[in-house]
Amino acid sequence: MDAVQYERNPKFQNSQFLGLMKQLRDREMVVEGDTMVPVEEASSTSGGWATEFQKSATDVKGKGRALEPLRMTVNESGIYSIGAQNRPTEFDLSGRSEVFGPAEEEIDAYFRTDNDDYINYWRGPESQGARFQSSTTPPAVLAEWDKLQRDWDIFEATTTGIKPISNYQFQANNPYVLGEASRHHNMHSTLSAASLELQSVLELEAAVQRDPYNATAWFSLGVKQQENEREQKALHALRRALELDSTHLPAWLALAISHTNDGNRRGSYEAIRSWVQHNVRYREAVEAYRASHGDMEDFNMAQTGNSDSLVECLIAMARSDISGEIDADIQIALAILMNTNEAYDKARDCFTTALAVRPDDWQLYNRVGATLANNGQSQDALQYYYHALELNPAYIRARFNLGISCINLRRYQEASQHILDALVLQDADVVQDPAEDGTENKRGVVSSALWESLKTCCMQMQRIDLATICDRQDLDAFRLNYQIL
Template sequence: MKGVVEGQCGQQNALVGLANTFGTSNQRVGPSNAASSLLPSSSLGEQMANEFLRQKANTMAPTSFSMKSMQNNLPQASGSSSMAGNWAQEFQPRQNQLASQWTQQFTSGQTSQGLESAWRQAMPLTSSTSSTAPQDSSMWSSEYLDTIDTSLQQSSGSSAWADDFLNQQDNAGMENTWKDSTQMFENRWEEIKREMEKEETMQNPANYIYQESNPYLSSSDALLEGDMLMRSGDIGNAMLAYEAAVQKDPQDARAWCKLGLAHAENEKDQLAMQAFNKCLQIDAGNKEALLALSVSQANEGMENEALHQLDKWMSSYLGSNTTQVTTTPPMYSSFLDNETFNRVEARFLDAARQQGATPDPDLQNALGVLYNLNRNFARAVDSLKLAISRNPGDARLWNRLGATMANGDRTAEAISAYREALKLYPTYVRARYNLGISCMQLSSYDEALKHFLSALELQKGGNEASSIWSTMRSAAIRTSNVPESLLRAVETRDLAAVKASLALICDKGYRVSSIKRAKTAYSLLGSLTVECEQIALGESTNCAPQQSVPKCTGLLEGCTGNTWLGGFHVYLLENTTQAAVLDPVCCSSPSVQIDSGSCINDQLNTGTHDFSHSIVADLVYRGWQCWHQYDRKRTLVDLLWKTEICPFSSSDFPVITRKTDCEECSCECGIEQCSNGASPVRVIHKKLLLPCACDCTCTFKCL
């Protein structure tokens, strides 16, 4: 109803619009006596309604609100002053007159006879009042107060109530409560001060803490190895290599800058700022570090500091001395200093005008960051698009464009930009996290959960304290039919438990005996089905995920030694086909012995096709290899998998030899298709029974 009555600013509301439409429509059509004679007579209510609507049609409908008209109707300053003076002159005599009349009436004691009569009727008949003559009216107030005092003294209930109330007041308890509250506030203030001191410490480059057990400290060229690891998408080891490089040469500004960029892409802005500040202490004019530091500061809400770095970036871009750039940010304010912004913007625009028809992608990229600071997202998008047109292979530019579009309420376009960034750099943690945020904005909380999980898995260096967890918790709470185990895992920040709730893992003691990918009529790749068969007792079996997600570079990864494949954690890559990374879960048991000397390798699939791969009862899957498959446009379309297959023996469950003429044990379960058009993923546990029977239990879910 509110939407019908209230209109938008400066527009008519819907109800008035209906009146206009009704009246206009009826005025256009002339009355028809022939038609009206065939209709029943209208009721009085209908006639009155019609008359009201026609009257409304003949009058101009009022607007719900108009700032211009209100501004025009406001009095000018001089008029307002004269109005105030007139009002004061008019009010003062009346006030004096009323005060004089009231004073005369009160002092004269001329109280109405009606008031005296009412007072005598309300008084109780006591000996004092009944035996005396009517008292002077000026004494009625004191008599009333005496009576009230007497009644209160005679009332035992009121006295008892007062005593009970006083007895219930525990003054000592109230004092303790006050002390507890004061102590609570003092403790909270101390926590806030510690957090502030911690942030200051984190921003101090001298307090940078290196990771322990760095294997790249012995490398002859750790900086080069870090570059190679970054190109392959291994951010965790790249950070270790860059840390080794700066430990060997603390004055290497390039190494500090690359270490900061690695931390930034890993969604660790505090560590990134430390590295960038260290780089700028050595090389104050490093443009890459200045721009990246500005981005990290903006992400942390330090907008004026970010603007200062952009000011220094422009000086470096023009070949000036950045140390001469000074700033006086507003004290105790987190709001952007508009005066400083306008000055810095003028410098940028002047440099851009001098470029003519060939814009510099570096300058346009910095302009995009600048306009993000003052929330001018339209101009920021234009600048970043110009930068991308000159450098389309830069994943950071695509991610920055996506973040800018998302901030400007262009979520669908932002998702496309994030996908482009992830095509170029599949392990880009920040782009993966931003993609999850955009999915939340579209209320796709299931998809957001998967992206946050992938970001946490890819993120290196203490992900228990990652800020991604709080956002993931918001997505989990809003997800419909979310498992209780997932909520508990997110609440406790247990990454392994979160992965287990979104995984294709066999029960303990089972091996993966079959891997299938379903057919699909869509461009997306089909969903996976994993079949499991028991080879050991669950209580004696240990299963654990790998230390890191497979890199899919063709190297042999997965399970090794006396461990077998017990399932997968699945991570969807954001591309047009929804290719999935399968992260092996490896299991072991004292009762199971694997013959490592007799293992063979076999390929599971060909690109973009459905497949089905199974092994017989005396074999297990163990090692794992994968590759990225690209099309001619260098777009990732699928992952290719090859597995290591090994014979085994089990003292708990000897291999069952079934008749050769037995049909394959087929287990079908669940729905055929999910609401999004894809097939559900399935985990099927099989128990082979002699002679040809089998028992199946199945779980499935839509991802």
């Protein structure tokens, strides 16, 4: 009974066989002769088998040899069998009828028939898989099991209770997960930020799957998805990084960037506020600012409706640094808030100030360009996009932004080329998944925004044929008709 206590198959749980075993275990039934009878109806004579059974079962002082209780064990084939401990089983569950002999008792025949059904259940087509399924299992039961499995996949137990885990969807059949070495494998033995920075999405997803509790790996994956114009995946990865390590300051700034790109002003504000609260370096400056501004009720955007108080706090943090050095992260945090408030001139100034500290940061060049473009200065934005691409030619977001600025400047042919290049780069992180019919299905994630923008270019160029291909999102057909080798 202990071995099968977690078995939930309805046929097994409701079987008379299991009921009899429970009654035997609980001493509610005993064997007299060739029948099983309730304890109260058993023979009460001193020599009765039932009396001896009860007596031996409770003999804890070693007086007399207790009868060995029936046990249910599992043989090498994974089949349950019933027998006494330290002796051969009395009932063979393999289905070989000759073990019962020619004079098979009625109760033995019952056990054999009922157990054969159970054996067939365990020997079903999915008996080697993680989940056993009987062909007679009701659909409602299977649906309930499927729901439980989905809940298991999306929830986890944490120190603060049960909560959903990151619902980041990994690409299936990732060659790096399946064993193919990363091109950076020999250069880096640990998962550091530097080693993860230039890896592909597939490599980073493999790194996360191998070490799912590494906040740095999740952060690097989120930033890479930002660069690859996959904002929702970036949000999932960055949130997971912060679930694992709420003190990871770069992840808070990256999350604020993703919320800004996603049009979530409240999310951007909260991410910057969390970055301030977890920033140990400026703790004294933040406490001093709060002390001079009362209980800081207006520090919450829900109270004020704007981020003025948080902007002032960031400025106080910058002024508190007496070293004379510029903290680029403070400038980035200020620029994000300025962008959400549509104060684009101030946001540009903050980003360019950060660039003075980090002149090789391609993300900052792209953000300056995007700020200029948002302010209606698409022509001025081009040079920043080009500079970002010089530093990182595989920067998909910069290529897409460059295409959008060209559309705004009515340079549709040039815009279509830039957007197509971005789609080709996105397609490079696609896993070929064999379909049931033998064909190859691409399971990578390509941005619908890129296809819609490319379709706009095609319509402006009077290329209806290419616009139709954009609707199908068929990259190979588009490149062929676009005369791209």
